[in-house]
Amino acid sequence: MKIENYISNYCHIRNNTVSVNGELIFREDSNSEFADFSKKGYKHLNLSYSKFFKMDNLSKLAFLGAEYVLNATKIDADDNVAIVLTNRASSLDTDRKHQGSIQDKESYYPSPAVFVYTLPNITIGEISIKHQLKSENAFFIFDAFNADFLHAYASSLLEKEKAESVLCGWVDYDGEAYDCFMYMISKKGQRKHTTNELKNLYKNKD
Template identity: 55%
Template sequence: MDKTFHISSYCHIKNNSVSLDGKLLFTSPIQEFTAFVKSAAQQLHTNYAKFYKMDNLSKLAFLAADVLLKNAELPVDTENDIAIILSNKASSLGTDRTYQASIDDPDNFFPSPSVFVYTLPNICIGEISIKHQLHSENCFFIFDSFNADHLWTNAQSLLKRNKAEKVLCGWVDFDDKNYEAFLYLVEENGIIAHSPNEIKKLYRT
């Protein structure tokens, strides 16, 4: 008999708020992203010293993943067989602009290695994997808009081929002042069917 998979939990970060499974965890009147995400991380006990040195895309992805994976109560100090499939439309554009600005002025030429390291969108996957000891498949896709069908196909493939016990999937987009994260965890246990329609419904929640 084929295994069936479910969405066990999901997280949204948008409009200056963080929610888990549709329940509001944190909200703030702060509009500016850097101040908002710092306040959210402190309030939600995101204990990771390197968090504050990350670029904005990585902070956004890391915070959403941290909320989900802490809720999953993963074993401490052991490897976790969780794959990661993320996507967005802006890639690492916000950080790319920052880095470009550091090399545009010939009289103030200072290419920063600490900025350059984040000029790939999949770097956020590395940060998540380090914190939660995830040692499985991962990939980052760029789409014009949220693509539930593609995420579903890839997650199903990994799970059915036993490439991972669980898959962390979603959309993490940051561009200038606009940001949005929607991550969800797929596994055998759960009450929400893992299907493109259900994924789209949760995304629009």
Template identity: 50%
Template sequence: MIKEKYYISDYCAIRDKKVFKNGDELYIDSESDNLKDFAKGIYKFLELKYPKFHKMDELCKLGFLASEVLFKDREEVDQDTALVLSNRSSSLDTDRKHQTSIMDREDFYPSPAVFVYTLPNIIMGEISIRNKMKSENAFFVTESFDADFMSKYSEILMNTGKASDVICGWVDLDNDKYDVFLAFLSKKGKKELTKEELNNLYNQ
């Protein structure tokens, strides 16, 4: 049986106040003092008009913006595109804010606007709603980006027909320290999908 080949069509990263797509610097911000302003700057740069963005927590904003960079110049996204994401900190950054919102109220009633983001998989929900995606999605918490696991899991989804394409990657945030990497995997592209290639692109 001939093994199906898959490729890394596009990839992007958001690190150190910079946004990269396919290895090229797309956006740099040397002026903002915090992540909130940095994210807002990317939003404006991409000329997005999506009011719901402003209600998202910072982790969700990072994942959402990375997906917008990834989809930039694509006419549409197949609704059977799967999402496979991971990080180290889960939703810890927002969990802390959630705890604070409880302690700051006399009735100890949590803020619903904060509570909704106390699970990391909300990122995938926001991306799916925005792009009308209806495929498989999974969020894993690991110590570091696991290119071997990500590539194998993504291949299984495509081999079994559960997904036409896969967006896999790493979206991590803890105390304003962030690291974001997304890759679009499909049957077309210049870079063949291997754990080595995926890891090399993450470490660029």
């Protein structure tokens, strides 16, 4: 008999707002840039994690989304939590900054602090370090949010017992355009883990 999985908690970060499980957590002025908005999100979580301010914007976005979901889920350090993230632009925003430093002939000096973020899976690394997660993880690139793929991949990890739960989502940042939808899949919850449910939640249709 096929085991049913559930969406236990989820978070949206878009348009200078944060919502968790469909409830608005806070909203920032619509004219605020992501740098200011992300600082407000960090302060709202009452975090003490100075490394956050060294991250690129994609990692900050994913980190905040993960914090809101994991805080609601309340995982333990020894929980086997996998991470599967997706987006459209990969690490393009940081890639541009790195390329710009290479092309600047007058002050040529590629920054190691920028270069380290020129792969999208570093976002998973930042989350894993913060929460001491050592399970399966992967980052995939799609043209748009792909509920079918995420559903199949997360279900497979759980069915094969490679993880006890899976932190999944769409985390895209390009310029000042950003969109984060992250959620936790586990064996307990109120919402069944189906592709239709994922599509509805991504579109904010509870």
